[in-house]
Amino acid sequence: METPQNAWDDRYRAGDTPWEKGEASPGLIDFLREGSIPNKGRVLIPGCGTGHDVRAWAEAGWEAVGLDIAPSAVKLAQERTPSGTRATYRLGDFLADEPFAKFDCIFEHTCFCAIDPSQRDAYVTATRKWLKPGGWYVAVNYLIPDTDGPPFGTTREELVKRFSPYFTLIRDFVPRSYPNRTGLERLFVWQLA
Numbered sequence: 083m084e085t086p087q088n089a090w091d092d093r094y095r096a097g098d099t100p101w102e103k104g105e106a107s108p109g110l111i112d113f114l115r116e117g118s119i120p121n122k123g124r125v126l127i128p129g130c131g132t133g134h135d136v137r138a139w140a141e142a143g144w145e146a147v148g149l150d151i152a153p154s155a156v157k158l159a160q161e162r163t164p165s166g167t168r169a170t171y172r173l174g175d176f177l178a179d180e181p182f183a184k185f186d187c188i189f190e191h192t193c194f195c196a197i198d199p200s201q202r203d204a205y206v207t208a209t210r211k212w213l214k215p216g217g218w219y220v221a222v223n224y225l226i227p228d229t230d231g232p233p234f235g236t237t238r239e240e241l242v243k244r245f246s247p248y249f250t251l252i253r254d255f256v257p258r259s260y261p262n263r264t265g266l267e268r269l270f271v272w273q274l275a
């Protein structure tokens with residue numbers, strides 16, 4: 083039976099990974115340079131792929147944990163992470179698993195748009211479950227109109243409707259992006275109430 087895990091793993095094994103840009107999200111790099119989240123604790127990156135964003139958080143002084151449902155992604159992420167880096171990886175399902183720890187921050191980048199839209203309620207529940215009270219949810223969301231994903235698009239309106247019952251929106255803006263996503267991403271900084 084084809085499961086989401088098999089489907090994602092097949093894509094890594096086939097090298098069919100158009101989201102793989104060989105570097106961390108440009109908007110994340112700028113955000114980390116700002117250092118606007120003062121406590122550099124533990125950050126979870128769900129749907130971390132080959133780990134570029136995980137390594138960027140680790141380089142910025144955080145203890146960074148990448149989580150991915152695809153065993154091949156986790157293997158590649160581990161292989162690409164130099165020893166001594168404060169970046170580790172776990173195989174798991176962000177939506178279904180019980181948290182193995184609670185985090186100070188979650189960073190989202192192309193996981194929300196990767197899951198089936200019918201799972202978006204479960205995604206919001208998961209962000210609340212994996213965070214400590216007062217934890218940060220930093221998201222680079224992909225605001226495209228596509229309904230035949232992945233990637234599945236979303237809008238600022240949908241995100242505000244889904245997250246604002248539980249999180250305070252600190253700020254949101256158009257970040258620097260990979261060239262083929264310029265103007266299509268929005269960076270949100272939320273704090274769990």
Ligand SMILES: C[S@@+](CC[C@H](N)C(=O)[O-])C[C@H]1O[C@@H](n2cnc3c(N)ncnc32)[C@H](O)[C@@H]1O
Pocket residue numbers: 086090091101102103128129130131132149150151152155174175176177178191192193196197
């Ligand atoms: C479009 S890729 C993006 C990977 C990475 N964030 C990047 O930008 O390079 C989506 C990733 O989410 C993972 N994924 C999908 N559903 C997941 C889930 N429920 N829990 C954890 N990871 C998941 C996939 O295996 C895949 O690595």
